[in-house]
Amino acid sequence: MNFIDKVEVSIEAGNGGNGHISFRREKYIAHGGPDGGDGGKGGDVILLASRNQNTLAKFRFQKELRAESGQSGGKRRKHGKSAFDMLVDVPVGTIAMSPEGQVLADLTNDGQQAVIAHGGPGGFGNAHYVNSTRQAPQFADKGEAGEKLKLQLELKMIADVGLVGLPNAGKSTLLARLTNARPEIADYPFTTLTPNLGVVDISKESSLLFADIPGLIEGASQGKGLGHEFLRHIERTAVIVHLIDAYQEDVVKAYQTIVNELRLHNEALAKRPEIVVLNKVEGLDEEIVDDLMGRLRKTVPKQTPLFAISAQSGMGLKNLLFSIEEVVLKARRKALRLSAKDEVPVHTLPDSTDTWTVEKQDDIFVVRGDRIERLTARTDFKNTEAVQHLRDIMHRQGIMHELLRQGIVVGQQIKIADEGELTY
Secondary structure (H helix, E strand, C coil): CCCCCEEEEEEECCCCCCCCCCECCECCECCCCECCCCCCCCCCEEEEEECCCCCCHHHHCCCEEECCCCCCCCCCCCCCCCCCCEEEEEECCEEEECCCCCEEEEECCCCCEEEEECCCCCCCCHHHHCCCCCCCCCCCCCCCCCCEEEEEEEECCCCCEEEECCCCCCHHHHHHHHCCCCCCCCCCCCCCCCCEEEEEECCCCCEEEEEECCCCCCCHHHCCCCHHHHHHHHCCCCEEEEEEECCCCCHHHHHHHHHHHHHHHCHHHHHCCEEEEEECCCCCCHHHHHHHHHHHHHHCCCCCCEEECECCCCECHHHHHHHHHHHHHHHHHHHHHHHHHHCCCCCCCCCCCCCCEEEEECCEEEEECHHHHHHHHCCCCCCHHHHHHHHHHHHHHCHHHHHHHCCCCCCCEEEECCCEEEEC
16 A cells, blocks of 8 residues: 555535424324424534554545434424534654645544534524514524535644655664564665654653655755655654664765755754664674774764664664663653643633624625624525514614614625525
């Protein structure tokens, strides 16, 4: 299966069910009261982070996600059945964004959920509108439409350790040696075409998640090679393990190339904890290994651990793993301290949903406001009682008074957003 880590889908929550208009009709009861039930709520669309998913490939052919609508109300005050929410499994590490780039959800933990689109509330039946002055209402609400939006899903793998390096540095071999992961490995550039994950058991009580990021080359941050597609996956790793092929013509240049590409992609990666590993040293003279390590030590920051290993034979892996564990634990503790510091509650006043505006455009008066627009969407404009009920609400909210203040006269049109038109 191809690795897909960025897709665009259309999301549509379920519509609310319509309210029902009916009157009680039973033997010996000549004039029963209104008994129309309310409509059911439409289903929400909910993203669910799951460890059982590792790619967004299923969305290549499933471009539309639509939840079911609620059922309409019935006689005898029977409420319509609310629709089931639509749960959509996505890999852990998935970010949901609007087309404008606004982050709507960042799913970083297994089982984490995020409501992406809310289902529409059901409309009230005519039994809901009975009062002392309205004994037999002949109208009911329509259900509200569910939210609709375009959504960009982007996967950024979450791993403790990210393996980076030039093509053929031995990342896939190291991952296969340490875990049960079996990436395809061959002696040519870009043999790894997808990121691979593997769990490495350090001890009985400790394990780490490793991610092998496909080979980067110079210019990867500008789109050359495969690195442009997968650089984003290194952003979430706690520690970067940088592998360098001991047979590279210039090991210092190999190191600097990758460091530069990471920095160009995201400046914060330059400050990420790093371990540098000289790989494939089996069979090399000790003097040669010491010379290569000496050159690297002059370039690598002083606080950065530096190791010489052979992923193929297993040489030096034990000490490397213990060092990786130590650096990862230190990074985790730092992340916890920073997140605790950031979690300061911010109190804001809730936006009022009763606010509205009236604007004259040519000969039409346009009314906007969250609550009045929602009420208009629920109104059946073919039903005169329903329209009169909407007018009553506009009177109570002061909208009619504002229309008079702005000079409206009999016969002019009132447009409430894009939902409906009234004649004054």
